[in-house]
Amino acid sequence: MIKNICCIGAGYVGGPTMSVIAQKCPHITVNVVDINPKKIAAWKTNELPIYEPGLLEVVSEARGRNLFFSTDIEKGIKEADMIFISVNTPTKTYGKGKGMAADLKYIELCARQIAQAAESDKIVVEKSTLPVRTAETLRAILDNTGSGVKFQILSNPEFLSEGSAINDLHNADRVLIGGDQTPEGQAAMDALTEVYANWLPRERILQTNVWSSELSKLTANAFLAQRVSSINSLSALCESTEADIEEVSRAIGADSRIGSRFLKASVGFGGSCFQKDILNLVYICRTLGLQEVADYWEQVIIMNDYQKKRFADNILTTLFNTVSGKKIAFLGWAFKKDTNDTREAPAKYVANHLMNDLAIISVFDPKVKHEQMYADIDSLDSRSEKKNRELLTPADDPYKACKDAHAIAILTEWDEFKKYDWQNIYDNMMKPAFIFDGRNLLDHKLLKEIGFKVKAIGKAN
Numbered sequence: 001m002i003k004n005i006c007c008i009g010a011g012y013v014g015g016p017t018m019s020v021i022a023q024k025c026p027h028i029t030v031n032v033v034d035i036n037p038k039k040i041a042a043w044k045t046n047e048l049p050i051y052e053p054g055l056l057e058v059v060s061e062a063r064g065r066n067l068f069f070s071t072d073i074e075k076g077i078k079e080a081d082m083i084f085i086s087v088n089t090p091t092k093t094y095g096k097g098k099g100m101a102a103d104l105k106y107i108e109l110c111a112r113q114i115a116q117a118a119e120s121d122k123i124v125v126e127k128s129t130l131p132v133r134t135a136e137t138l139r140a141i142l143d144n145t146g147s148g149v150k151f152q153i154l155s156n157p158e159f160l161s162e163g164s165a166i167n168d169l170h171n172a173d174r175v176l177i178g179g180d181q182t183p184e185g186q187a188a189m190d191a192l193t194e195v196y197a198n199w200l201p202r203e204r205i206l207q208t209n210v211w212s213s214e215l216s217k218l219t220a221n222a223f224l225a226q227r228v229s230s231i232n233s234l235s236a237l238c239e240s241t242e243a244d245i246e247e248v249s250r251a252i253g254a255d256s257r258i259g260s261r262f263l264k265a266s267v268g269f270g271g272s273c274f275q276k277d278i279l280n281l282v283y284i285c286r287t288l289g290l291q292e293v294a295d296y297w298e299q300v301i302i303m304n305d306y307q308k309k310r311f312a313d314n315i316l317t318t319l320f321n322t323v324s325g326k327k328i329a330f331l332g333w334a335f336k337k338d339t340n341d342t343r344e345a346p347a348k349y350v351a352n353h354l355m356n357d358l359a360i361i362s363v364f365d366p367k368v369k370h371e372q373m374y375a376d377i378d379s380l381d382s383r384s385e386k387k388n389r390e391l392l393t394p395a396d397d398p399y400k401a402c403k404d405a406h407a408i409a410i411l412t413e414w415d416e417f418k419k420y421d422w423q424n425i426y427d428n429m430m431k432p433a434f435i436f437d438g439r440n441l442l443d444h445k446l447l448k449e450i451g452f453k454v455k456a457i458g459k460a461n
């Protein structure tokens with residue numbers, strides 16, 4: 001039976017997942033380790049490094065009891081029966097597979113750290129999303145340590161969605177565990193199954209081979225992203241006709257074969273996983289000579305890029321073909337509500353596009369730090385950091401962000417935006433006062449009554 005778990009990587013995935021395991025399994029000691037001392041220090045306070053509803057309550061319950069945070073990776077590895085690898089796997093920004101393949105350098109580093117520190121047999125669990133067959137790389141490193149220590153490698157992809165991570169972990173639709181089809185592999189899968197069975201019904205814990213498990217994660221995200229791109233492609237058609245994308249979504253979602261979720265038209269999908277996982281899938285297919293399959297999935301990304309650009313272009317053309325020197329207020333910067341995560345957030349691409357036309361952007365987001373907004377826009381390398389600071393101003397207050405603006409763009413569907421005093425906002429804006437609702441979040445009828453010119457996704461206005 002597993003008594004001690006170590007997780008390498010205290011990020012958006014490792015942090016919440018381990019907190020819930022510790023909460024639900026008081027008999028297991030859970031050590032979360034990370035190379036970043038600032039992050040570990042924050043996990044020990046009530047100012048957690050990530051914003052996730054309900055997370056602080058879970059952490060508070062288990063921290064100091066059987067949940068610990070540390071930078072001592074070696075000690076964590078030595079003490080553990082089971083080690084989760086939950087480090088980031090960004091898209092490569094250099095060399096072979098640049099812009100497409102996942103960068104596995106952190107995974108490899110973890111494998112080497114484990115190989116070096118381990119003094120007893122371990123089960124190593126891939127939690128990070130990885131290209132299919134990464135387990136083989138891990139195995140190659142771990143099995144060549146010459147120390148006599150035996151490793152079993154499992155794939156246990158994470159399906160939690162940010163903003164609802166705690167609920168997703170508490171009530172997972174399914175947990176996927178991939179392992180070797182050998183007696184030792186089966187024993188390792190069973191050991192991990194026992195951990196999850198502390199709070200989830202056994203029929204939801206699926207065991208497969210390693211490759212199926214790795215591929216299922218990429219496929220699940222590709223299917224979800226494909227639904228968003230599909231509905232977004234039709235939103236463009238709706239804007240040119242009398243159809244309304246929300247009515248279309250409702251109508252098709254009522255078909256139980258299609259289902260109603262992930263049919264919300266938007267400014268585009270973001271987040272750390274969708275684009276990266278699809279690029280991965282595309283890269284693997286290309287590498288294997290499956291050109292048509294690669295092209296098929298790549299179209300999901302192409303459509304998403306089109307949607308972000310279309311939104312920005314719509315602002316530009318509606319504002320009489322020039323945004324130069326005009327203030328445009330962004331409400332929302334995070335890639336979705338209830339998170340402070342901005343990875344691949346559509347907001348930064350829309351902002352960048354408008355800044356190319358010298359728009360002055362002011363941004364309010366309830367959870368994203370100002371320095372993060374600057375880091376995001378700087379990361380696009382479109383202009384000097386100085387120029388970015390001239391053109392983009394984070395704001396502490398939504399009313400200040402919107403004051404004297406020519407237009408407001410909704411980039412994230414934060415609930416609080418619905419409750420703002422829109423009459424007050426309107427009174428303090430330039431006229432005509434435009435709202436571009438990239439999430440179809442607000443009450444458009446009310447806004448029009450106030451006097452706003454409203455442009456929404458997938459609606460002819």
Ligand code: UDX
Pocket residue numbers: 008009010011012013014015033034035036039086087088089106107109110127128129130272273276
């Ligand atoms: C995740 C998943 O694990 C990845 O598969 C997914 O595709 C993207 O999201 P996430 O938890 O969101 O990662 O990433 P992040 O919040 O960046 O956390 C990763 C942590 O690993 C960071 O805190 C980083 O400091 C740490 N890390 C990285 C290590 O401890 N060691 C390393 O060698 C590299």
Ligand code: UDX
Pocket residue numbers: 158159160161162163221224228261262263264265266267268269270271272273274335336
């Ligand atoms: C996703 C997967 O859902 C999760 O299972 C996996 O583990 C990690 O990747 P996440 O990226 O946290 O989770 O958020 P998700 O809720 O899937 O949203 C992704 C993006 O799609 C967001 O930008 C969201 O705003 C957008 N989206 C989602 C839409 O535009 N329309 C929708 O109908 C649904």
